Amino acid sequence: MAAEGSDPDEALLAGVGRGDPSSVRQLLDRRLPRVLALARRMLNDPGEAEDVAQETFLRAWKQARSWRPGGAKFDTWLHRVALNLCYDRLRRRREVATAEPPEQVDTGPAPDAGLLGADLSRRVETALAALPDRQREAIVLCHHQGLGNIEAAALMTISVEALESLLGRGRRALKASLADLREQGR
């Protein structure tokens, strides 16, 4: 087990830097699902999420050869790169949306409230996507990615207080938009 404060990915990164196939595979097994999940929940688009995950790891492979221990943890670095790529895409979407206003997406309850399985999952995904980007980012980093307050705030380059404000506002908005699912998630 890695010592507290050390980077648990350090040894694997060194292996990737040497071109060791086993290290590449282990690092992908460990980190690719996290990066993909981050991008999927930020972008609400499986194809774009894959593109972001791919680009993030291509940059990681280049970085691995010159990675110096003691700086940011690799997982933090991955999150930063992936988030930047997500924001590039969100920015481009806004530019397109300004040029061509999309049809209004209805995030409210369906007439038939008996949602199950994939429908329920889709409702939650749509409600998450409807949040302002920074509120969604705060929730995805803290709830889904499991980052602590300090780490998430540092990634977002905001104070812990500002992060908590985003989390509170985001969760209140989700609670309101998913209020009709009260009984289904219990």
Add this chain to the structure above:
Amino acid sequence: MTMTVERFAELAEIHGGDIARWPEACREEARALLVADPETLGPILAEAAHLDRLLDLAPAGAVNAALLGRLIVADFTSDLSEALEEPAAL
């Protein structure tokens, strides 16, 4: 900060229904207050935990073999463009 019912409710709203995921500095006081007043604080936690469970339903995406393959090949290919299809929408 001394833990109060109001602060407890605020923390649940921000961090969710699992006290173990709250900031470490307030966990002990929060747990003590919960033991002292479960009738008031239990429903607050349950409400927050309900939203946590709904959030867990947001799809994470599954790693597919093609993506994994492209990234494995890319590490051993000096010319990345040979290994990868052009990324979409760049």
